[in-house]
Amino acid sequence: MAGIFSIVTTEILPIGLLTSIGSSFTISDGMAGLMMTMPGFLAAISAPLVTVATGRIDRRLMLGAFVLVLALANFLAAFASSYWLVLISRVMVGVTIGGFWSIGAGLAGRLVPAESVGRATSVIFSAVPLGSVLGVPLGTFIGDIAGWRTTFLAMGFFTLCVLVMLLLTVPALPAGRVTRLNVLAGMLRSLNTRFALMVTFLVVLAHFGTYTYVTPFLEQVTHLSSGLITVFLLVFGAAGIAGNFLGGSAVVRYPRATFAAAAAMIAGATLLLPVLGKWDLGALALLTVWGVAYGAVPVCSQTWFTKATPDSPEASSVLFTASFQATISLGALVGGGVVDHSSSALVMTLGGAIAVLTVLAVWVHRVRNVPWSTAVL
Numbered sequence: 001m002a003g004i005f006s007i008v009t010t011e012i013l014p015i016g017l018l019t020s021i022g023s024s025f026t027i028s029d030g031m032a033g034l035m036m037t038m039p040g041f042l043a044a045i046s047a048p049l050v051t052v053a054t055g056r057i058d059r060r061l062m063l064g065a066f067v068l069v070l071a072l073a074n075f076l077a078a079f080a081s082s083y084w085l086v087l088i089s090r091v092m093v094g095v096t097i098g099g100f101w102s103i104g105a106g107l108a109g110r111l112v113p114a115e116s117v118g119r120a121t122s123v124i125f126s127a128v129p130l131g132s133v134l135g136v137p138l139g140t141f142i143g144d145i146a147g148w149r150t151t152f153l154a155m156g157f158f159t160l161c162v163l164v165m166l167l168l169t170v171p172a173l174p175a176g177r178v179t180r181l182n183v184l185a186g187m188l189r190s191l192n193t194r195f196a197l198m199v200t201f202l203v204v205l206a207h208f209g210t211y212t213y214v215t216p217f218l219e220q221v222t223h224l225s226s227g228l229i230t231v232f233l234l235v236f237g238a239a240g241i242a243g244n245f246l247g248g249s250a251v252v253r254y255p256r257a258t259f260a261a262a263a264a265m266i267a268g269a270t271l272l273l274p275v276l277g278k279w280d281l282g283a284l285a286l287l288t289v290w291g292v293a294y295g296a297v298p299v300c301s302q303t304w305f306t307k308a309t310p311d312s313p314e315a316s317s318v319l320f321t322a323s324f325q326a327t328i329s330l331g332a333l334v335g336g337g338v339v340d341h342s343s344s345a346l347v348m349t350l351g352g353a354i355a356v357l358t359v360l361a362v363w364v365h366r367v368r369n370v371p372w373s374t375a376v377l
Helices: 002-024 034-053 059-078 083-104 114-125 127-146 148-169 181-187 191-211 214-220 226-251 255-276 280-308 313-341 344-368
Strands: none
Touching: 002 034, 002 059, 002 083, 002 127, 002 148, 002 214, 002 226, 034 083, 034 313, 059 083, 059 148, 083 313, 114 127, 114 226, 114 280, 127 148, 127 226, 127 280, 191 255, 191 280, 191 313, 191 344, 214 226, 214 344, 226 255, 226 280, 255 280, 255 344, 280 313, 313 344
């Protein structure tokens, strides 16, 4: 959980620092959004390649190696003399995301008794909203006081502490069933796996196409100060923690309904933000709803992939990671194009429309009544 917290915080840290980093290098908000695009694309590529290439190495050692790369990436960003060096550091972040998530997301079954796997998975994925509730607001606060470089420097030292804790506390994890490329290719023949890929693509595109540019929206539309933006992001993250555990407990029994409810809440929040987000209370209320909804998304998506391929937990984590991260990049890239050529308000509206498509996709899955364990074409 601490490792994923470090990764998630580092990955989405530029959201709260977007305008200050952009002004440092005299670039637009859309160009600065490349800091969100780069890690996702690299993670999508590295997830299958790195996991397959290191399939016979103890998983604990690999987790430690990825956390070390993450620390170095933060230090490089802190001392970068040009924007291109920042982007190189984001490439390193992407490789870390692809490898660590693919190995770590499905490890609950090896660390706890079978009856506790669901709860342990929720604990692991609680790192995602924790990154929002603690990491991003704290990073934004440090950036406001001491500059964005200090934020990355502090994150680098924190990640080194996580590395030490990981090596001291996590037991040896010899490689079990080796993940191969032909196994991943075979999984794509499953109808449920393809549904999982589709709904993950849609809901993550809707979220990160909008949330990446929530700071410019709150500055330009809601007209909040930097201090209030930090508070609003803190509320968003706190709601995400609640959504993570609510979603984790509900998705085991109601996978379709839980996923559809989360997507519907994201759709409602983002579609209403351009209207109600002009006022502080309206923006705060909608960000709270949005936070609860997105908090449930990662555990819902991982559960869908796991149910689709119950015999290959690491392979399912690879597909989950690759699809999730590729869509984060695409969402940030598309959102950046819209922001530069139109407005942050239009980004919210388009993201809401895509979230509606997610609800429709889950409804189609339900109507077809596809059984989880036998859906292979």
